[in-house]
Amino acid sequence: MTALAIVNARLLDPASDYDGPGAVLIEDGRISEVIHGQATERPAGVEIIDAHGLCLAPGLIDIRVRTGEPGAEPRETLKSASLSAAAGGVTTLVIQPDTDPALDDPAMIEFIQRRGAALGLVNIRAAGAATQGRQGQRMAEIGLMQEAGALYFTDGDSVIANTRTLQRVMSYATSFNALIACRPAEPWLTEGGVATSGEMASRLGLSGSPAIAERIQLERDLALVEQTGVRFLVDQISTEGALETLSRARRKGLEVAVSVSINHLCFNEIDLGDYRTFFRLDPPLRTEADRQALIEALREGLIDVVTSAHSPAPAEDKRRPFSEAAPGAVGLETLLPALLSLHHEAGLDLLDLLRPVTAGPASLLSLPAGALSEDAPADLVLFDPNAPVVIDAAALRSKSKNSPFDGRRLQGKVAGTWVGGRRIF
Template sequence: MKPLAIINARLLDPASDYDGPGAVLVADGRIVEVVHGQATHRPDEAEIIDAQGLCLAPGLIDIRVTTGEPGAEPKETLKSAALSAAAGGVTTIVVQPDAEPAVDDPAMVDFIQRRGAALNLVNVRVAGAATQGRDGTRMAEIGLMDEVGALYFTDGDRVIANTRTLMRVMSYAAAFNALIACRPAEPWLSEGAVATSGELASRLGLAGQPAIAERIQLERDLALVEQTGARFLVDQISTEGALEVLARARARGLEVAASASINHLCFNEVDIGDYRTFYRLDPPLRAESDRRALVEALRDGLVDVITSAHTPAPAEDKRRPFADAAAGAVGLETLLPAALTLHHQEGVDLLDVLRPLTQGPAALLGLEAGLLEADAPADLVLFDPNAPVVIDADALRSKSKNSPFDGRRLQGRVERTFVGGRAVFMRD
């Protein structure tokens, strides 16, 4: 590949807190030089891209992506997910273990990584199951999956209700510093719930999950973290009470990170309106006070990672009565413009919006990516933060079209995405 020079860009690098003019020189798939200020040297042999003041940032890293491959390819394939990611400026995706069969052994981890690499689009990595078949009772082959490249271990949307099993998982993982992720949802209080408990759910006749269910389960999980010394990720935190528990745990020195989905940062329970099933999510959308608390936690650095929580569901699974509709939403292609609403509408600094999409997940998972510096992988996104866009779910590259942002007017448009210095997306 010819060397590549991207000049006249507004560089956004959360790792160095730099937001200003600059240029990036790329060769052999890696960043060779980052210039702050106006670049005067243009290598003769390099391809020159004049960014004309557009933003150049590390490619986004989405650590919570569900696909249908293997086992449910009509929902999503690795290829359709990778195409969606590239169009959304996401250069690394971490595929969840809830496939058929579950990704609970090293052969499955290796299979998905090889399939992803063969696509030659974005980086495809894997989260392994914490328990066999994600059944919550028998520990999976965590050590062997770690050896072949699994980045962390989780049962995804399924809660490990058996405390003894989770303690064994954490104790074993702590021995080689593996990361365990769990959804905080007390199973008995959450059983059958499709909305957040409160006046709205009661009026709509929907089974509700009280916000305290998240806090109760998180208290248990953090007690086990304290007992075992495990590295832990609170997966999709969504309530103010749980954020307070998280802050106290951090103050005690526990090694605990937290992720939040972009949906819970942008929407609240009122958005389900008259049974709009595209807003049927798990965890359910919360009260506006919870959403506001999440935004403030992001601003303060308490939330380490923003995810798309990409969960494809075809129309036949969504166009049902609200309580029967599949939970989840696609989000890879809309992740960046949705996140930019936190800057445009909530006043969050642009670097603070990008940090949990780049540096935060990279540091958590031990990836080289997520920063603009010499010798880092040339995984980059060039975007216009102010360009108006109207989300058209039917035009999304995902095989499923279940986007809660359908019809929304947002600001922020990806122009080019680079993986290893190679353009994997260019806007027409």
């Protein structure tokens, strides 16, 4: 592989808190040198790419990506998801276990990873199911799946309602130091709900899902975390009340991380408008007060991971009455410009925005990526944070086009994506 130097860049490295001019030298797919400050000499015998002052950062890591492969390939394949990721500067994907069949045994974990490696695009890893078939009844073989490469364990959008089952899952996971992730959603309170309970849902005549359901379930999950000592990820927090519960748990010393979807940082329940099904999400969009609380938590470093919550749905599943439309939105290609909107509109620092999509998930999942450092994988994104873009859902590389950002004006455009030193976009 030809040695490569990206020079005249603005380096953004949340792992070292460096934001300034510099250059990166790449050899054999890894970063061999990082230069801070203006490089006066350009190395001989290497390919030179002049960044012209654009931002160079570690490639984004998205730990919550749904695809249709295997089982529902018309919705999304690993290849189409990878192409979307590359265009969005995302270099590592963690596939959710809600495939058909579910990723609940070592063979399925290995299949996803072999298939991803064969594509030769982005890094594709898998999350294993916490229970067999994601049914919430019998514990899956967590130890063997971890040996096969599963990065963490979750039933995804399916809540493990049986407290005894979840207790067993957590207790077993501690012997492997495995990470367990759960969506905090009390299943009986949220059953049938398609919008956040309140004035907006009542006005639209939509069945409500109360915000308190998230806090109630989180209280249960954290009590089990305290009892078992398991490493735990609160998956897709969305309400101010749940943030208060989380803060209290951390003050008690519990090892708890938290993720939030980019959609809940950028939209609120008012965006439902006249029953726009691209905004039919799970968890549903919350109040503006909740959104602002999440943004402040991100600003203060309380959010460990931001995800695209990429969940493709074909047009026939979205063009239905709001309560019947499939929940979810695609987000791989829009994750970076959506994050940058919080810089331009809410004044968040670029390093604080990039940390939960680079160093944060890398640390949580013990990945070697997520930093501009010597001997790290040369997984990089070069972008212009100020370039205006208008999101056109029809032009997205995902096979499904269900983007809530469709038609929205954002700032931030990817100029190049490298994985293992190879330029893939």
